[in-house]
Amino acid sequence: MALIGTATACAPQDDGRGTADALAAALTKGDVSGLAFTSEPAQVQEELAGILAGADPLKPTVSVSSLSEPEGDQATVTLNYLWDVPDSDQDWTYTSTAGLVRSGNNEAQWQIEWKPSVVEPSLQAGEKLSLDTAEPERGDILDAAGKPIVTERPVRVVGISKKGLTKAQAAASAKALAAVVDIDAADYAAKVEGYGEEAFVDAITLRAAAFEDLDQEKLDAIDGFLAVEDTLPLAPTRDFASAVLGTVREATAEDIEKSDGAVVAGETIGASGIQAAFNKDLAGTAGLGFSVGETEAEGAEAPRRELFSTDVEAGKDVQLTLEPKMQSAAEKVLQDTESPSSIVALRPSTGEILAAANGPGSEGYNTAFLGQYAPGSTFKIATALGLMRQGLTPDSTVDCEAKFTADGRTFENVDGYDPAFQGEITLTEAIAHSCNTAFVSEYEKLSQDQLADAAGALGVGMTADIGLEAFWGGIPREDSEGTAHAASLIGQSRVQTSPLSLAVMMASVEKGELVVPRLVDGYDGEAKPAEGAELTEEEARQLRTMMRAAVTDGYLSNLAALPGDPVIGKTGTAEYGNKDPLQTHSWVIAAQGDLAVAVFVEDGDLGAVTGAPMVEAFLKAVR
Numbered sequence: 001m002a003l004i005g006t007a008t009a010c011a012p013q014d015d016g017r018g019t020a021d022a023l024a025a026a027l028t029k030g031d032v033s034g035l036a037f038t039s040e041p042a043q044v045q046e047e048l049a050g051i052l053a054g055a056d057p058l059k060p061t062v063s064v065s066s067l068s069e070p071e072g073d074q075a076t077v078t079l080n081y082l083w084d085v086p087d088s089d090q091d092w093t094y095t096s097t098a099g100l101v102r103s104g105n106n107e108a109q110w111q112i113e114w115k116p117s118v119v120e121p122s123l124q125a126g127e128k129l130s131l132d133t134a135e136p137e138r139g140d141i142l143d144a145a146g147k148p149i150v151t152e153r154p155v156r157v158v159g160i161s162k163k164g165l166t167k168a169q170a171a172a173s174a175k176a177l178a179a180v181v182d183i184d185a186a187d188y189a190a191k192v193e194g195y196g197e198e199a200f201v202d203a204i205t206l207r208a209a210a211f212e213d214l215d216q217e218k219l220d221a222i223d224g225f226l227a228v229e230d231t232l233p234l235a236p237t238r239d240f241a242s243a244v245l246g247t248v249r250e251a252t253a254e255d256i257e258k259s260d261g262a263v264v265a266g267e268t269i270g271a272s273g274i275q276a277a278f279n280k281d282l283a284g285t286a287g288l289g290f291s292v293g294e295t296e297a298e299g300a301e302a303p304r305r306e307l308f309s310t311d312v313e314a315g316k317d318v319q320l321t322l323e324p325k326m327q328s329a330a331e332k333v334l335q336d337t338e339s340p341s342s343i344v345a346l347r348p349s350t351g352e353i354l355a356a357a358n359g360p361g362s363e364g365y366n367t368a369f370l371g372q373y374a375p376g377s378t379f380k381i382a383t384a385l386g387l388m389r390q391g392l393t394p395d396s397t398v399d400c401e402a403k404f405t406a407d408g409r410t411f412e413n414v415d416g417y418d419p420a421f422q423g424e425i426t427l428t429e430a431i432a433h434s435c436n437t438a439f440v441s442e443y444e445k446l447s448q449d450q451l452a453d454a455a456g457a458l459g460v461g462m463t464a465d466i467g468l469e470a471f472w473g474g475i476p477r478e479d480s481e482g483t484a485h486a487a488s489l490i491g492q493s494r495v496q497t498s499p500l501s502l503a504v505m506m507a508s509v510e511k512g513e514l515v516v517p518r519l520v521d522g523y524d525g526e527a528k529p530a531e532g533a534e535l536t537e538e539e540a541r542q543l544r545t546m547m548r549a550a551v552t553d554g555y556l557s558n559l560a561a562l563p564g565d566p567v568i569g570k571t572g573t574a575e576y577g578n579k580d581p582l583q584t585h586s587w588v589i590a591a592q593g594d595l596a597v598a599v600f601v602e603d604g605d606l607g608a609v610t611g612a613p614m615v616e617a618f619l620k621a622v623r
Helices: 002-010 017-029 041-053 167-181 185-194 208-212 216-220 253-258 273-277 279-283 324-334 376-388 427-432 436-440 448-457 482-488 499-511 537-552 607-622
Strands: 060-067 074-083 092-102 110-113 127-134 148-161 200-207 225-234 248-250 268-270 287-294 305-309 341-347 352-358 397-400 403-406 409-412 423-426 567-576 583-592 596-601
Touching: 017 060, 017 074, 017 092, 017 110, 041 127, 127 305, 148 167, 148 208, 167 185, 167 200, 167 216, 185 200, 200 208, 200 225, 216 225, 268 273, 268 279, 273 279, 324 341, 324 352, 324 607, 341 499, 341 607, 376 427, 376 436, 376 448, 376 499, 376 537, 376 567, 376 583, 376 607, 397 427, 397 436, 403 436, 403 482, 409 436, 409 482, 423 427, 427 436, 427 537, 448 482, 499 537, 499 567, 499 583, 499 596, 537 567, 567 607, 583 607, 596 607
Parallel strands: none
Antiparallel strands: 060 074, 074 092, 092 110, 127 287, 148 200, 148 225, 248 268, 287 305, 341 352, 341 596, 397 423, 403 409, 567 583, 583 596
8 A cells, every 4th residue: 555655646747738738729629618627618618609609710720838837736828829811921829828727636637717818818708709801992804905894883782671660561562672673572572571670681783773763753662662872893784795704792601611711701702704713813802800899789889899900902903805895896786686696706916805795695604605516617617728738729629519428418508509609619619609518528538637637727626724714616536437527527517616716717817827815914824726737827828818709709798898908708507406497506707807706696597697797787886
């Protein structure tokens, strides 16, 4: 017994280091429920959670700075706090202290004296931390001239204030307002019912002009109606380049969670288009601060004192290559088109995208960049290049018959094809009058790989990062035999392009070399040409000669007399679907001077019928 007693007396006492380290680790996790306190642990955990709740999603990293030598049964641990502030070098750091007391029942165990000041030295009972946000001014989206396209514009947040309304009155007001602003009455009434008794429940946010167009007398007659003035980053009109520019919205809980603290409650973020792709630049850096106040306040908001704040950094402007006059002209041309449609205009000398318009039938989808469609006879420009690389010239003779059968499938020319240009005609005439059989009949002389190489020289299948997702076209090299290969020569089978990729094709022919498009000034994304030999100036000159014939002698004769530089171009019609007769995509590509344009209508007539007048209207408007 004496020997055991001696061993016990000689055992080193715990100096509290283990308890101090455990406290720091638990505070970092935000869960101290497993520690020993001089007060009830469950109450300590509840108070800690209340103090930290307002700082969510940020959490501190806590470590032990020092531990005092025990004085009797007491010691003091000094804790280092580090709050990592997202997107900022200004982290919040400070120290706090916590008292340690030896357990009366076990001299080897320490208990912690809990006070709110353990979390932050100035905290008093009943106070909690709050994460405050100072939202920066969002950058503008500028046009090619550096003038704002998207900037802060006045809006009205329209809704119902439930303050002073009975449940029945609030429900009636919700339905009445929904009728005036044309939203779903049942959904909005349910939303109003779900909010607090004195809440303002937004129904819709409207541009100032749209709000003024509402029936103001009906609005004034609605109990609780309220229109709150605000601003939002908006384009000049709701539809102006909407699929390209994109939209903004208030960050959701999901956005905040995914951002790891980079996005905070109340922040405006880009939801689509340029607004989303360049959100980091446009948004700037919010000023984040920590303040402290009472957990609950009666009447007026409790006074708060600031503990820490970071600087607000305004967002940067993002300048695009779009020219508003051209964008508006393109949108006006498309305004009555019911099916998905697009006009893309490029400056061949620089690759700048001057207009990227989508018609109302696209319903917000960026058909201009993302549409994937058979190009039809516009693709004959690539086929003509491939044939020239096999020795043909614009004056070479090709055979244009009424029908041609390739591996069991019969190809024909369009109804109404001019019989004067059947039989032996030049390659130029085949382009000008878009003879299908003249190109299909060459299917055994021009391989699929050679065709793909020629298309690649004109940009089809390239990859380029312009800041937004885009489809650059493709021609399957495995379609190397039979009807699939034959159909590829006239832009059918599985050949696909977008309006943007065909605008690149047209621009490349005009410039005499592959054109890499640009949308955002100063943004030089990576570009990689497709496989195949580069386009030469001589090849481009010959293609321009044939495409000029399509204007002077062919289906684009309506463009022949336009003032300014001579117009070159090519029509295209691609069959699709299962209806009888088949539906058709309508295409036209054209260039005039340093301007290349591609026009597309998903469900149109022949390119010459649907697309040609649209190109004419666009060129007249911008010239």
